[in-house]
Amino acid sequence: MAWYLNHYECYRCSEHWTDEWSCMCDDECPNCGARHATPIDSEDLTLQVLAEAGEFVVVRSPDTAEHSPDYEEAGRFASEALAKRFAQLGAN
Ligand SMILES: [Zn+2]
Numbered sequence: 899m900a901w902y903l904n905h906y907e908c909y910r911c912s913e914h915w916t917d918e919w920s921c922m923c924d925d926e927c928p929n930c931g932a933r934h935a936t937p938i939d940s941e942d943l944t945l946q947v948l949a950e951a952g953e954f955v956v957v958r959s960p961d962t963a964e965h966s967p968d969y970e971e972a973g974r975f976a977s978e979a980l981a982k983r984f985a986q987l988g989a990n
Contacts, residue, residue, distance in 0.1 A: 900944035901959035901967040904937035918943065920964050943967065945985040947978065954981035 905916050906925055913929035924934045944959045946969065953976065957969035975981040 900942060900961075901963060903941040903943050905939040905941075906935045907938050908932050908935055918967070920959075945972070947981045947985055949978070954978045956981050956985050 901918065901920060902922055903916055903918050904922060904925065905914070906927075907914055908927040908930060910932040911927065911930040913927055915925075915928055917925050919925075922937050922940050924936055926933050927935055946957050948955045948957060953974055955971055956973040956975070958972040959967040960970055962968065973981070973984050975984065
């Protein structure tokens, strides 16, 4: 599994909302309660680059994540460019 930020648009009231989840799953509208709204867009948050005390840390959501990302450190770099390069390679 991975970690996603899903974007939803309600088919009944056109409400927009986002939700983080371990899959691209359907959600319930927070405004009118319509069920089984399907994500219209999804951002992959499995790998994230975080700045920490002058270093750049790449964290990864492990396959075991279900209800939270459970980020684990995957690598630590001196520059943001290196960290992003690592994250791109890791995502493929
Ligand atoms: Zn709605």
